[in-house]
Amino acid sequence: MRVMFDNPILYVVAYPSVDGIEVIDKRCARGTMLYGGTAERFKRELADALKRGDEADDLDDCLDQFDALLTQPAIYQ
Numbered sequence: 001m002r003v004m005f006d007n008p009i010l011y012v013v014a015y016p017s018v019d020g021i022e023v024i025d026k027r028c029a030r031g032t033m034l035y036g037g038t039a040e041r042f043k044r045e046l047a048d049a050l051k052r053g054d055e056a057d058d059l060d061d062c063l064d065q066f067d068a069l070l071t072q073p074a075i076y077q
Helices: 036-052 055-069
Strands: 002-006 010-015 020-025 030-035
Touching: 002 036, 020 036, 020 055, 030 036, 030 055, 036 055
Parallel strands: none
Antiparallel strands: 002 010, 010 020, 020 030
């Protein structure tokens, strides 16, 4: 397990042993696990969003593309 990104909007953790990433949108407390090609696409989209600069707007745009997949409630323990 490796934390890839963490800020007030988004939390992303990589799980290399299963070739997956966990994505949690902190604004709505929902998340999902992404695997394979979907995980790779998310990583690219996140990297592109962070390169563009205006973090909040670019992260919103990035998350909007994956919003339908964020179906699991995030439960903090």
